[in-house]
Amino acid sequence: MDRMQQTENYWFQIPNYLDYLIREHGFDPTKMTTIQQTRQYWRRIPNYPDYLIGEHGFIYSLKGKGRFLKLCKNNSGYYVVVLCNKDGPKKMFYIHRLMAAFEFLHLTDEQPEVDHIDGDRTNNHFTNLRPASSSQQSWNTKMKKSNTSRHKGVYWNKKANKWMARITYKGKRFYLGCFDDYDEACRVRDAKELELFGEWITDR
DSSP states (O other): OOTTOOOSEEEEOOTTHHHHHHHHHOOOGGGSOHHHHHOEEEEEETTEEEEEEETTSOEEEOSTTOEEOOOEEOTTSOEEEEEEETTEEEEEEEHHHHHHHTTSSOOOSSOOEEEETTSOTTOOOGGGEEEEOHHHHHHSOOOOTTOSSSSTTEEEETTTTEEEEEEEETTEEEEEEEESSHHHHHHHHHHHHHHHHGGGOOOO
16 A cells, blocks of 8 residues: 555554554553554544544654654643644644544534543543533543542531532532431432433543
8 A cells, every 4th residue: 555645544554553552652462453453544634634643543744754743741631743734834733633623533513522531631542532512521520639538529528527428510519418427428429420420420
């Protein structure tokens, strides 16, 4: 296959791709199928014809002998990359937004955001991304480091000398009660979370 062929979507074998996955991103080759080890699905980036974006969210430059571009992590923990073309200045892109824009997933007016299912903002494989509303994306968040109860939505109320459970849904905070028993407070919080959030629940 010609490395510069103009097909927009295609299976493509890039030299040393498996070595790149193992060396730079810690992939375990024993957990990859034979096809995943030898072929990957790539898409040429519109308006930036010298670059390909792959199913893992990595960028390959077709310039010269070809090379993988270095991904940088911004202050929010997302991978970004800088691309350039002949007709304009360099431009920075979020990798997860590139994956969405180029049809690895389809965003809508109701779900314009890209959510990382496992909560890892560096895992941009298309199977780990899904369309989301702003509210849905906020439900799939890690527990804050300041949380001392070790459970989202449960905290110790010193004044009442009890455990309290609460949850925020669509911008409104709901208090679920006071409890003498920590486990009971967690169970009530979990039940309400399941009722409201369903598949968007995270246990992190």
